[in-house]
Amino acid sequence: MFDFPERYRVPFDGSFKLNKAQTAEEHHKTEEELEDQLKKLVKKIDKLQQVLYAEDRHALLLVFQAMDAAGKDSTIRAILKGVNPAGCQVFSFKEPSAEELDHDFLWRTARCLPERGRIGVFNRSYYEEVLVVRVHPEYLAGQNLPRHDNLEDLWEERYTSIRDHEKHLARNGTVILKFWLNVSKAEQKNRFLSRLDEPDKNWKFSAGDVIERQHWDAYMQAYETAVQTTSSHYAPWYAIPADDKAYMRVAVAETIVNTLEALQLAYPKVPPAEQAKLTEARRVLEAEGKT
Secondary structure (H helix, E strand, O other), rough: OOOHHHHHHHHOOOHHHHHHHHOOOOOOOOHHHHHHHHHHHHHHHHHHHHHHHOOOOOEEEEEEEOOOOOOHHHHHHHOOOOOOOHHHHEEEOOOOOHHOOOOOOOOHHOOOOOOOOEEEEEOOOOOHHHHHHOOOOHHHHHOOOOOOOHHHHHHHHHHHHHHHHHHHHHHHOOEEEEEEEEOHHHHHHHHHHHHHHHHHHHHHOHHHHHHOOOOHHHHHHHHHHHHHHHHHHHEEEEEEEOOOOOHHHHHHHHHHHHHHHOOOOOOOOOHHHHHHHHHHHHHHHHHOOOO
């Protein structure tokens, strides 16, 4: 096993720098070995989720952010394949609706938070408001804010709101893991070309993807600041190398397993009064057919 949580966890002291975040990791595992490891980790996630549900004290929120073609969708599918669907909730957040724009920027995701006992997944999230909106501040016009004359103050206020929001969730039993799938610009180009080359993948490509790619540097600066400013012990960021999808998925899955195991989850113990009822139920069942 790798030591992913320690290796890729973003520091909580604001020292994170983009140029130190890897997009690829040297390792000696074959793709088949990584896939086998992932299957074992997914089985563990499934078992841990069952205890999470039975204990009913915590929820797990997984937040995924990345540039286009980094592998968010496929990673979410891979780590939840085999996990009880009743124990998971996945929400994707794209362009906000008119109703969502008439609320504060945390409203649409707050409605989708997982209840205790479940694993909730955000494919993109409230972080879009300090990522894509920061790169494209013209989007603020549609939000009808009471003021946004000083954008630097606005971003700082949103970072504060995010930190406070996450702290509130953590205090109330939601365990938060945030994954930035860090793909390189060169690898994104290769994946875009693959989508163009393969007819079955054409639907995944949009001309807008190339336009957004032209803002790469601005996005990287926005990611660095957001991740640097909002990684905390109660809601840590993990900067996961994303150029190797098989490795990336194992890194994400192992981080989830380690986090759930650290909760020391346990099935509830039946109180003595209820235990007596169970004993009586056994007696009645075993007595069937004996008379």
